[in-house]
Amino acid sequence: MSTPASSTPFLPPEIAVLERGWLSANNILFIGHHDTAVVDTGYCSHAEQTVALVQAALGGRPLDRVLNTHLHSDHCGGNAALQKAWPRALTAIPPGQARHVRQWDAYALSYTPTGQQCPPFRADSLLDPGSCVLLGDRTWQVHAAPGHDTHSIVLFEPRDAILISADALWENGFGVVFPELEGEDAFAQVGATLDLIERLAPRTVIPGHGPVFSDAPRAIEGARRRLDGFVRNPHKHALYAAKVLLKYKLLEWQQISLADLRAWTEATPYFGMLHARHFAEQGESEWLAGLMDDLVRSGAATRRGEMLHNT
Numbered sequence: 675m676s677t678p679a680s681s682t683p684f685l686p687p688e689i690a691v692l693e694r695g696w697l698s699a700n701n702i703l704f705i706g707h708h709d710t711a712v713v714d715t716g717y718c719s720h721a722e723q724t725v726a727l728v729q730a731a732l733g734g735r736p737l738d739r740v741l742n743t744h745l746h747s748d749h750c751g752g753n754a755a756l757q758k759a760w761p762r763a764l765t766a767i768p769p770g771q772a773r774h775v776r777q778w779d780a781y782a783l784s785y786t787p788t789g790q791q792c793p794p795f796r797a798d799s800l801l802d803p804g805s806c807v808l809l810g811d812r813t814w815q816v817h818a819a820p821g822h823d824t825h826s827i828v829l830f831e832p833r834d835a836i837l838i839s840a841d842a843l844w845e846n847g848f849g850v851v852f853p854e855l856e857g858e859d860a861f862a863q864v865g866a867t868l869d870l871i872e873r874l875a876p877r878t879v880i881p882g883h884g885p886v887f888s889d890a891p892r893a894i895e896g897a898r899r900r901l902d903g904f905v906r907n908p909h910k911h912a913l914y915a916a917k918v919l920l921k922y923k924l925l926e927w928q929q930i931s932l933a934d935l936r937a938w939t940e941a942t943p944y945f946g947m948l949h950a951r952h953f954a955e956q957g958e959s960e961w962l963a964g965l966m967d968d969l970v971r972s973g974a975a976t977r978r979g980e981m982l983h984n985t
Contacts, residue, residue: 684836685836685886689810694720700880700883701724715750716749721756721793737763743838750767765799766798768800771825804816814838815829837874842867843867843894921975
């Protein structure tokens with residue numbers, strides 16, 4: 675018998691979701707009869723906490739595998755710490771950026787352009803779309819899910835229709851479409867990934883951020899409305915992306931002087947790129963001041979003199 679969309683989300687006992695917030699992506703822990711695994715590992719400034727949370731959830735068992743849905747810093751920033759804590763744990767990543775991981779190219783991996791950090795880690799195998807992976811004694815399908823990130827994947831367990839959606843679908847939206855910021859036409863890929871999720875018809879969705887939810891049709895409908903707004907007005911998406919990048923860094927710092935913030939944006943390539951492509955009619959200082967004012971007006975930050983504080 676199928677589970678009503680409005681019911682409490684179902685998770686089998688071998689899955690534990692460690693909901694982390696926005697600086698660190700959720701960690702999905704699998705404790706099976708044969709081995710253990712964690713999908714996505716959070717941001718590096720939370721790495722010590724990630725190790726402690728995983729260790730406590732494992733209850734004395736070792737961590738055998740680490741998997742990443744994509745390689746944004748908030749999803750793989752704990753990889754290195756987990757590999758150090760459990761040296762025998764094997765790490766699997768989507769194939770698109772494997773060469774950059776092997777050679778550790780922080781620019782190609784997006785960390786330098788976004789002004790974020792990620793300690794180098796080892797990748798042992800690939801999560802090829804079209805393949806399957808055993809997690810918690812169940813077979814999960816690997817599906818390509820481009821849009822938010824060109825190389826992202828989602829994981830789907832067909833027996834109970836459970837989807838690990840990463841940043842392709844949240845309960846109220848989806849992640850910034852980063853390829854669009856770099857000049858690629860990626861909004862169509864976001865739509866195609868939403869179509870894929872609709873065909874999979876998940877009854878439980880484990881997102882990259884936020885709580886586990888069950889009403890996938892409502893979330894998909896809301897995501898499509900949001901996407902349509904971005905397609906109609908790419909400038910709106912660019913402004914949203916700039917504020918997200920600023921807020922994300924503020925989550926890491928908690929507080930920063932306006933002078934240091936300006937220095938960071940000037941050294942962060944994405945800000946120069948966004949300004950040149952979408953906001954060139956404004957001076958950079960004026961544009962940045964407007965972004966900070968928007969964060970304060972929305973309640974995402976507070977300003978006290980020459981300091982900006984996270985809220």
